[in-house]
Amino acid sequence: MTLTAAPVVRRRRLHRAWVVATVTMLALVAAAGFRSSTGALLEPLERDFGWSRGVTSGAVSLNLIVYGLTAPFAAALMGRFGIRRVVPLALVLTAAGSGLTLVMTSAWQLWALWGFAVGIGTGALALVFGAIVANRWFVSHRGLVTGVFSAASSTGQLVFLPLIAHLVDGPGWRWAAGIVAVFALVLSPVVWLVMRDSPGDIGETPYGSPADAVPVPAPRTPGAATLALTTLREVSGTWTFWALFVSFWVCGWSTNGLIGTHFIPAAHDHGMAETTSASLLALIGIFDIVGTIASGWLTDRIDPRLLLFMYYLLRGLSLLWVDQLLGDSIHPSLFLFVLFYGLDWVATVPPTVALCRSHFGLERSGVVFGWVFASHMVGAGVAASFAGWTRESTGTYLTAWLTAGILCLAAAVVCLMIPAERHRRPDLV
Known part of the structure; x- marks a missing residue:
């Protein structure tokens, strides 16, 4: 009688890309934590x-502008020195900027800590960082992974804001700033231990690569500032x-700059408690995931x-009505606004990243998106000051809401005028 060996069942090993993606999400959550706290x-x-x-x-405003302008140079630095x-x-740096607010005594210190220390630290942890990880570590499901990374920013809002x-x-705002600082500081060594610059650095290929793909270490690009500025010059034509x-500038205006910064004080103007409005803003974060x-x-x-x-069109229409929805309590119409705005909050990120990649190529897409993202945060910074100024001069946020709504409708038209994709995208599934 001939004995036949039982077939060996091989367990599929978890691809390292998913571990790197998890750590990336945690870093994005930490970066979002302090930024989401400013409104409260x-x-x-x-x-x-x-x-x-x-x-x-x-x-x-200074925080948002520095945050955005840091992004393209941070993308180039990651190409030079590694993620x-x-x-x-x-x-x-984020932990230091947040922690030092505990001992500040004057306005210039607030501007230095919020504006520069936290702005630069979180700017290097912006969605550009997530886009680079998604592009390097994934071939399949890049859009989905980019969406998950984008949602991580809302998760930071969801975790920290309430x-x-x-x-x-209760005990005061210093406790809030301290918690953000500790979380960022503890996470730093975790990222160092787990993160790698590319799959090729550990002899692997990106998730979803063809079977015959060869592991390639991440290239080192000299001259981070030169690369960022050269790329801008090349694509600006x-x-x-x-x-x-322009469309992402409007996105930043209508999200981080207006809703993220002023929703809580605007709701308070209508008689709503700060804890209630903060919970609504966190609920926007839940739906945004x-x-x-x-x-x-x-x-x-x-x-x-x-x-x-579609995203900009629907967002614009909702902003035209928000002033009439705010009141001293939560009612069904306001809840529907929160539901819709949450679903649409940063839904613009995955298609924007995809268009950067398809029109400008995989290697340059990180820096190109860095510049596009910079416009997002500059728009947010301008909106934060504009909304604050209109509130101080008119006693209401109505002008800020209407301006943002009109800008979103204009951005919707601009997006329809983008040419068809130049490159066939390999990540379609």
């Missing part, structure tokens, strides 16, 4: 130090770049230009 800290800082809304809004070195240092609001209401630049991941899934299947058109 405006009024407490004004009460403690006697500062005006213009002073606190100006510090937020594994840049990200832990950025977390340490806690921050309750701490502000194309309509696609400016269409993405679903909306952004779904947007990533759709980006793998639908023309990104059409997705952007």
